[in-house]
Amino acid sequence: KRIGPLALDDVRKTVEVRGRPVELSPKEFDLLTLLCREPGKVYSNDEILKGIWAEHSFASAQDVKQYVYFLRKKLEENPKQPTLIVTVRGFGYKIAV
Numbered sequence: 001k002r003i004g005p006l007a008l009d010d011v012r013k014t015v016e017v018r019g020r021p022v023e024l025s026p027k028e029f030d031l032l033t034l035l036c037r038e039p040g041k042v043y044s045n046d047e048i049l050k051g052i053w054a055e056h057s058f059a060s061a062q063d064v065k066q067y068v069y070f071l072r073k074k075l076e077e078n079p080k081q082p083t084l085i086v087t088v089r090g091f092g093y094k095i096a097v
Helices: 026-037 045-052 061-075
Strands: 006-009 014-017 020-022 085-088 092-095
Touching: 006 026, 014 061, 026 045, 026 061, 026 092, 045 061, 045 092, 061 085
Parallel strands: none
Antiparallel strands: 006 014, 014 020, 085 092
16 A cells, blocks of 8 residues: 555555664554545544554553654654654644545
8 A cells, every 4th residue: 555655555564754664563563544534534542542452452542642753753854844754733643645
């Protein structure tokens, strides 16, 4: 699946940004896959927690924030001014299209 500079291969579990491969942890990959499912859709912390953490895990909104931070460090040209994984204040996160 291609979204802007991002290429995600769910079968091979690979990610490329601007043509260069990026190593992601399984949880980072799961988060990116979830966000890419519907580009432009805003996912709340609850939706993300339900989507990628086990039902009985003790993950919280802080864990979501941490993994978004990890992804931005690996995928964004400038992680402090993200253009790919965008925060929608008060609502959650989305992949910008």
